[in-house]
Amino acid sequence: MTEENTILLIEKRSSHTPTFAAALKRKGYNLEVVQTGGQALEQARAINPVLVILNAASLGSSGIRICRQLRESVGKPIIHIIGEDVEPPGPEDRTSDILLKLPFTARKLVNRIKRLMPADRKDTIENGHITFVKSIRVVRIPGRETRLTPKAAELLALFLSHPGKTLDRGFLMRQVWNTDYVGDTRTLDVHVRWVRQAIEPEPASPRYIRTVRGVGYCFQPDSVSTKSQRKTRHAHKSARQIRVGKQPEAAEGVKSPAEQVKTPLAAAKSGDGAKSDAGVRSDGPTVNGADKAQNRPAGKDTGPASRVGKDESEQGAGV
Numbered sequence: 001m002t003e004e005n006t007i008l009l010i011e012k013r014s015s016h017t018p019t020f021a022a023a024l025k026r027k028g029y030n031l032e033v034v035q036t037g038g039q040a041l042e043q044a045r046a047i048n049p050v051l052v053i054l055n056a057a058s059l060g061s062s063g064i065r066i067c068r069q070l071r072e073s074v075g076k077p078i079i080h081i082i083g084e085d086v087e088p089p090g091p092e093d094r095t096s097d098i099l100l101k102l103p104f105t106a107r108k109l110v111n112r113i114k115r116l117m118p119a120d121r122k123d124t125i126e127n128g129h130i131t132f133v134k135s136i137r138v139v140r141i142p143g144r145e146t147r148l149t150p151k152a153a154e155l156l157a158l159f160l161s162h163p164g165k166t167l168d169r170g171f172l173m174r175q176v177w178n179t180d181y182v183g184d185t186r187t188l189d190v191h192v193r194w195v196r197q198a199i200e201p202e203p204a205s206p207r208y209i210r211t212v213r214g215v216g217y218c219f220q221p222d223s224v225s226t227k228s229q230r231k232t233r234h235a236h237k238s239a240r241q242i243r244v245g246k247q248p249e250a251a252e253g254v255k256s257p258a259e260q261v262k263t264p265l266a267a268a269k270s271g272d273g274a275k276s277d278a279g280v281r282s283d284g285p286t287v288n289g290a291d292k293a294q295n296r297p298a299g300k301d302t303g304p305a306s307r308v309g310k311d312e313s314e315q316g317a318g319v
Contacts, residue, residue, distance in 0.1 A: 008049035023106035037066035057083035128221040146198035159219035
């Protein structure tokens with residue numbers, strides 16, 4: 001073990017209760033041993049251990065207060081060892097990651113240490129707040145550790161390896177159960193529920209493993225969920241603009257099609273027919289010249305006006 005992987009052990013030599021310092025050193029762990037809670041707080045700040053083991057049984061106490069102080073000041077995983085006659089702390093008082101009650105063997109303690117040591121093996125998958133050790137089928141999230149069944153472990157490994165992707169039921173059944181039969185996938189649903197119980201803050205309202213109705217399931221870690229929400233909001237905004245019928249803005253000085261084309265009746269009502277717009281041409285036949293020709297007074301010589309309308313019509317037709 002390197003100095004970076006130091007374990008802080010709080011333990012007193014005692015003839016009445018088992019001690020574990022010697023056994024852990026024989027296993028090759030780098031230990032820093034202290035005998036009081038105060039010394040533990042000082043050493044924890046100095047060496048920044050990867051793990052804290054509190055042998056409260058050797059101190060002759062419940063260890064609840066020391067455990068709480070360590071959690072608040074150090075923030076590292078804690079293994080809490082209590083005596084055979086000590087009542088385990090309730091949920092409101094428990095601040096350790098693993099609670100062990102004497103008697104047990106040093107081998108059991110070593111197995112628990114392996115679960116909490118930093119992931120330096122190839123069989124560990126980390127994704128967001130989830131750490132999954134495949135070899136021992138243990139998944140950890142802040143404040144919780146769960147040992148999965150073999151099939152649930154395979155299922156979680158698939159989800160963690162495909163973040164943001166929808167995995168259909170057929171694919172999951174083939175990969176985990178080695179079968180193409182999807183007529184009854186209740187077994188799959190049960191195992192998904194077990195995985196949710198291990199990684200979801202609220203399994204009844206899943207946040208990370210989401211059901212894709214009629215298809216399968218999708219694992220969405222926080223980063224993927226945030227990107228999906230942004231894309232969804234952008235798509236909704238674009239859809240609202242299309243429903244409203246928002247037109248692209250015209251360039252400065254260019255009229256929109258609705259402003260360029262007016263019926264003779266609309267032009268007459270707005271007074272545009274009386275304006276001298278003969279020189280204004282559009283891409284199609286000029287409508288304003290026709291308006292003037294249609295609105296000329298009866299019996300009046302309107303040759304020039306008619307001529308302008310005709311010329312513009314011919315020019316427009318030739319465009």
